[in-house]
Amino acid sequence: MKTVLITGGSRGIGRAMVELFCSKGYSVAFTYKNSEKEAISLSDATGAYAIKADSASEADVIRAVSLAQERLGGIDCLINNAGVSSFSLFTDLTLKEWNECIAVNLTGAFLYSKAVIPGMVVKKQGRIINITSMWGIVGSSCEVHYSTAKAGLIGMTKALAKELGPSGITVNAIAPGVITTDMNASLSKEDINALKEETPLMRIGIPSDVAEAALFLAGEGASFVTGEVMNLSGGFIV
Secondary structure (H helix, E strand, O other): OOEEEEOOOOOHHHHHHHHHHHHOOOEEEEEEOOOHHHHHHHHHHHOOEEEEOOOOOHHHHHHHHHHHHHHHOOOOEEEEOOOOOOOOOHHHOOHHHHHHHHHHHHHHHHHHHHHHHHHHHHHOOEEEEEEOOOHHHHOOOOOHHHHHHHHHHHHHHHHHHHHHHHHOEEEEEEEEOOEOOHHHOOOOHHHHHHHHHHOOOOOOEOHHHHHHHHHHHHOHHHOOOOOOEEEEOOOOOO
16 A cells, blocks of 8 residues: 655645545545644544644654654655745745745755655655645745745755656656635635636636646656656646
8 A cells, every 4th residue: 555644734735635645545644733623624534644743843844754654654655735825025024934934835845855765765666746836936926935935846856856766766846826725715706716817727726636636646657757847727827
């Protein structure tokens, strides 16, 4: 049975991935930080192993990976999904906001990857999937900190793919466009309609769109795919 650790798995895209991977026979562990009620509910419904951890804390990450490895018997696939975002003019952005965004979105992926890679190297196989954003490709006004963190994750994906390829480990990224999650709940109906009109497929993405892409990259069908960034924006950026 394949095993997967999904960070930030209690809500939105992470939750959809937990549900899908469980339904496909994977043994799943996922992390959460604050959404304990949602995490317990998801664990009860799917059988996935919920672990409370702060992605910005090295001690928490090491503990989470150790618990997941013990429960699952190893980690075949890591999905770095945990993330935070906020809107702010660059001139109003505080150092605290900047550091928090980089810590969760980028440093967290570094910490989790660093913790799972030794086990993958021993087995000469593994999958690392980083959930970045289309804003990491083209940039977003009033989200400079978020765009920077996600662009850094793309750079990490490409460089790490080259480094880990000889060990049989693939590293890829998914760059979602606008997805119906809590992160975008503040958008008005007018904003959503405008975004739909700018999207060639004329709709907003849903969490399962991203989950299906992750399932493909985790599977045998993607064994010769590495260092890639899958543009999952419905054509918003082409």
